[in-house]
Amino acid sequence: MGEDAGLRVLVVGGGGREHALAWALARSPRVAEVLVAPGNAGTAREPGCRNVAIAAEDLDALLELAEAEDVDLTVVGPEAPLALGIVDLFEAAGRRILGPRRRAAEIESSKVFAKTFMQRHGIPTARFEIASSAERARAVLAEWSPPLVIKADGLAAGKGVIVATSREQAEEAIAHLFGGGLGVPVGRVVIEEFLEGEEASYIVLADGERFLPLPTSQDHKRRDEGDEGPNTGGMGACSPAPAIDAELERRIQERIVLPALRGLAAGRRAFRGFLYAGLMITPAGEPIVLEFNARLGDPEAQALLLRLEGDLAEALLAACEGRLAETTLAWSEEASVVAVLAAGGYPGPARRDDPVLGLDPPEEEGLKIFHAGTRLAEDGRVLSRGGRILGVAARGPTVGAARERVYRRLAGIRCEGAFYRRDIGWRAVLRETAVPLAAGEGE
Numbered sequence: 552m553g554e555d556a557g558l559r560v561l562v563v564g565g566g567g568r569e570h571a572l573a574w575a576l577a578r579s580p581r582v583a584e585v586l587v588a589p590g591n592a593g594t595a596r597e598p599g600c601r602n603v604a605i606a607a608e609d610l611d612a613l614l615e616l617a618e619a620e621d622v623d624l625t626v627v628g629p630e631a632p633l634a635l636g637i638v639d640l641f642e643a644a645g646r647r648i649l650g651p652r653r654r655a656a657e658i659e660s661s662k663v664f665a666k667t668f669m670q671r672h673g674i675p676t677a678r679f680e681i682a683s684s685a686e687r688a689r690a691v692l693a694e695w696s697p698p699l700v701i702k703a704d705g706l707a708a709g710k711g712v713i714v715a716t717s718r719e720q721a722e723e724a725i726a727h728l729f730g731g732g733l734g735v736p737v738g739r740v741v742i743e744e745f746l747e748g749e750e751a752s753y754i755v756l757a758d759g760e761r762f763l764p765l766p767t768s769q770d771h772k773r774r775d776e777g778d779e780g781p782n783t784g785g786m787g788a789c790s791p792a793p794a795i796d797a798e799l800e801r802r803i804q805e806r807i808v809l810p811a812l813r814g815l816a817a818g819r820r821a822f823r824g825f826l827y828a829g830l831m832i833t834p835a836g837e838p839i840v841l842e843f844n845a846r847l848g849d850p851e852a853q854a855l856l857l858r859l860e861g862d863l864a865e866a867l868l869a870a871c872e873g874r875l876a877e878t879t880l881a882w883s884e885e886a887s888v889v890a891v892l893a894a895g896g897y898p899g900p901a902r903r904d905d906p907v908l909g910l911d912p913p914e915e916e917g918l919k920i921f922h923a924g925t926r927l928a929e930d931g932r933v934l935s936r937g938g939r940i941l942g943v944a945a946r947g948p949t950v951g952a953a954r955e956r957v958y959r960r961l962a963g964i965r966c967e968g969a970f971y972r973r974d975i976g977w978r979a980v981l982r983e984t985a986v987p988l989a990a991g992e993g994e
């Protein structure tokens with residue numbers, strides 16, 4: 552496997568993160584072809600990429616594909632196959648794959664494991680209680696005052712976290728979660744203190760022995776402008792994160808990333824792959840972990856990979872083989888922004904099968920459309936598939952400049968009922984913009 556040129560790579564997943572991964576891998580001089588399972592219309596049309604119609608959770612079919620196509624490296628995008636043990640399965644078959652094994656992926660797939668792990672290793676996280684029945688949860692509520700956050704234990708595609716600002720909302724959340732409201736049984740919930748502050752994403756690539764940091768980024772989780780409305784998978788992101796300077800980054804590495812990776816290794820859960828710390832930076836400037844993810848963030852990956860200047864295939868191979876010590880990854884000094892176009896109704900049941908128009912003007916350097924919920928119809932049209940449809944990502948000397956490019960391009964894309972936030976990167980832009988001393992008229 553894996554001679555110097557002509558690598559065959561398989562990317563598992565079909566969202567914006569996976570389009571960005573496939574695009575970045577296809578640009579590596581070492582890569583001959585990128586297979587994407589199942590992919591989307593964007594990966595179907597990406598030079599050097601080919602879609603294969605296998606779902607990301609169909610582990611046996613994915614392994615068969617990797618063997619039949621003699622794939623040299625498999626890269627896993629989403630959390631579900633990791634939690635199902637895709638890495639354990641591929642490794643047992645002697646196939647090279649980047650991602651944490653099932654036990655290491657529990658840092659994301661079990662909130663109860665993640666919280667108790669953080670507590671054991673002194674990693675700063677919100678104060679919490681675990682309740683294994685609705686009755687026990689109500690007893691915790693009686694002693695805590697809102698606002699509170701209630702989280703279902705297993706993977707719930709972002710729908711298992713409820714912020715309750717009143718006791719009634721907290722009661723409803725508990726009835727909803729334990730009453731089967733997620734469509735999957737919930738055995739335990741975490742009840743935790745609500746933290747004020749500014750969120751940031753800190754992602755590293757780990758090989759089990761050491762880690763290579765990616766640039767910082769900031770997601771925008773709420774659906775509506777001004778960070779209002781329901782939580783989503785993420786409506787846009789910018790990189791770098793405005794709240795993290797070099798000194799804070801050092802503290803995040805020392806107090807969060809290192810103890811997490813060392814603690815996982817000590818518990819026979821050595822972590823290989825992308826470890827993502829979802830942080831709240833408190834008003835006092837302290838980083839606190841809201842959650843760990845066992846994968847790249849989406850849409851963060853779109854903004855990050857647009858800044859990548861190094862060879863992604865080489866870095867991912869090195870991470871697989873425990874060779875990160877001899878690897879570096881170069882990143883553009885420029886900032887980047889991605890804004891997501893979502894189908895009407897998202898994050899609830901959303902419109903689908905609408906044509907997506909305006910995708911074809913000539914490519915611009917430093918600007919890229921990453922597809923997510925799209926498919927290629929037989930007649931060659933791109934149709935929406937519900938949820939997040941695509942992300943427009945651009946680089947610029949500042950977040951403000953990158954964001955202007957993003958919105959200029961988005962204005963030319965049309966899809967019935969679809970919407971996007973017009974304020975992605977607003978915190979960064981606020982910090983980039985000079986404030987006049989003179990009061991405006993009427994002051």
Ligand code: AMP
Nearest residue numbers: 677700712743744745746772829841842
């Ligand atoms: P999680 O899946 O745990 O990251 O939660 C999803 C989102 O809920 C986070 O990105 C935050 O926006 C919000 N959230 C989770 N936990 C807290 C908390 N303790 N305080 C405030 N917001 C939170």
Ligand code: GLY
Nearest residue numbers: 770785848849850
């Ligand atoms: N954008 C948040 C996530 O990927 O979990």
